[in-house]
Amino acid sequence: MERLSGTQNQGPRRRAAPPLDAPGPAHPEIARWRPATVSDADDLWQFTRAVGKADHPYHLTTREGIERDFGLSYFHPERDSLIGFAADGTLVAMGMVMAPPGETLARAILVGGVHPDYRGRGIGRELLAWQLGRAEQQLATDDPSVPRWILAYTEETAYRSTRLFRRLGMECARYFQSLERRLDELIPEIDLPVDIRVIRFTSELSAVVHEARDSSFRDHWASQPMSDDAWDSFVTSRKFRPDLSYLALAAGPDGTPKVVGFTLATVNEDDWLNQGYTGSHVDLVGVIDGWRGKHIARTLLGLHLHAARTEGLARATLVVDSESPTGALNLYLGMGFTPTTRSLAFTIEL
Numbered sequence: 001m002e003r004l005s006g007t008q009n010q011g012p013r014r015r016a017a018p019p020l021d022a023p024g025p026a027h028p029e030i031a032r033w034r035p036a037t038v039s040d041a042d043d044l045w046q047f048t049r050a051v052g053k054a055d056h057p058y059h060l061t062t063r064e065g066i067e068r069d070f071g072l073s074y075f076h077p078e079r080d081s082l083i084g085f086a087a088d089g090t091l092v093a094m095g096m097v098m099a100p101p102g103e104t105l106a107r108a109i110l111v112g113g114v115h116p117d118y119r120g121r122g123i124g125r126e127l128l129a130w131q132l133g134r135a136e137q138q139l140a141t142d143d144p145s146v147p148r149w150i151l152a153y154t155e156e157t158a159y160r161s162t163r164l165f166r167r168l169g170m171e172c173a174r175y176f177q178s179l180e181r182r183l184d185e186l187i188p189e190i191d192l193p194v195d196i197r198v199i200r201f202t203s204e205l206s207a208v209v210h211e212a213r214d215s216s217f218r219d220h221w222a223s224q225p226m227s228d229d230a231w232d233s234f235v236t237s238r239k240f241r242p243d244l245s246y247l248a249l250a251a252g253p254d255g256t257p258k259v260v261g262f263t264l265a266t267v268n269e270d271d272w273l274n275q276g277y278t279g280s281h282v283d284l285v286g287v288i289d290g291w292r293g294k295h296i297a298r299t300l301l302g303l304h305l306h307a308a309r310t311e312g313l314a315r316a317t318l319v320v321d322s323e324s325p326t327g328a329l330n331l332y333l334g335m336g337f338t339p340t341t342r343s344l345a346f347t348i349e350l
């Protein structure tokens with residue numbers, strides 16, 4: 001893994017996780033810290049919008065997404081979250097630590113932020129220190145023979161976050177490139193392989209698309225099979241668009257159709273104002289081993305672009321690992337996508 005930060009890679013950090021009753025963060029401007037609950041969803045949504053506008057204005061978190069996180073089997077908000085309030089009751093800081101199940105990699109993912117009006121006062125440092133401690137507690141129970149990573153993602157332009165991550169010992173391990181494509185430009189002709197049938201996403205095939213996703217993303221950096229509840233939460237969310245999402249089917253050994261490729265897309269109208277255009281977002285593109293290099297991804301993406309154009313949308317966006325070992329970046333550049341912003345993945349290996 002390429003190390004991009006100026007800090008030295010000190011290898012896995014082996015130190016005992018803090019005890020479960022370790023004191024939480026303390027800061028003179030925070031009158032009260034407490035775990036979040038689903039009944040905070042409205043306040044958290046307003047808060048994440050304010051943070052999002054400052055740090056990642058083109059992709060805002062939906063209220064539904066916040067609420068659904070509280071239903072995930074691997075998120076225990078009473079232990080895995082903290083929110084901080086100023087004396088006047090303003091929600092000033094929020095930190096969550098999610099440890100989704102993994103097979104070959106144990107991950108604890110840090111999510112959170114400080115309200116833009118309260119930055120530069122050391123609140124984020126306190127919160128991040130607590131999150132790192134909580135992540136170490138979560139990972140302490142994982143099989144030590146499996147790599148254990150603490151992970152945090154941030155936009156490259158969110159300089160306070162990147163500086164703080166580095167200061168607390170995290171290293172920038174990977175860049176993720178955002179790309180966009182105008183839909184009024186020529187969409188390349190589609191050369192559908194003869195042994196492939198293409199259909200729109202249908203919920204009847206959800207479980208087998210999930211399997212295809214897990215199989216094709218085995219090569220993807222920091223990726224692990226998605227839990228059933230995280231998968232269902234994605235494909236049943238309001239922003240998920242089955243009508244803009246496509247599946248490639250091949251005949252399986254017993255004649256039953258097998259999902260060998262997919263492009264799954266969302267539309268979040270909340271993003272349009274800051275983006276300055278109407279758009280769709282391609283969340284997942286994958287083709288399973290044995291079916292790659294046959295232009296299946298190109299075909300499915302092309303169908304998405306046509307459908308989004310027919311819907312009257314102006315642009316399509318997506319995000320790709322800039323070092324994708326399977327050539328995803330070249331695929332998108334070849335389809336007329338152009339690079340826009342970058343986000344960074346910071347890690348600590350335990």
Ligand SMILES: CC(C)(COP(=O)(O)OP(=O)(O)OC[C@H]1O[C@@H](n2cnc3c(N)ncnc32)[C@H](O)[C@@H]1OP(=O)(O)O)[C@@H](O)C(=O)NCCC(=O)NCCS
Pocket residue numbers: 216217219220261284285286287288291292293294295296297298299319320321324325326327328330331332334
């Ligand atoms: C990336 C992925 C979706 C490509 O699927 P695919 O069906 O093999 O892609 P296509 O056959 O349609 O490729 C179209 C173009 O992409 C480029 N491309 C595809 N694989 C490539 C590779 N390994 N290296 C370089 N370029 C590649 C080529 O330009 C190709 O055009 P060409 O045949 O004229 O050279 C597939 O490899 C995959 O599932 N990877 C793992 C999951 C993943 O990373 N998804 C993307 C997340 S953002």
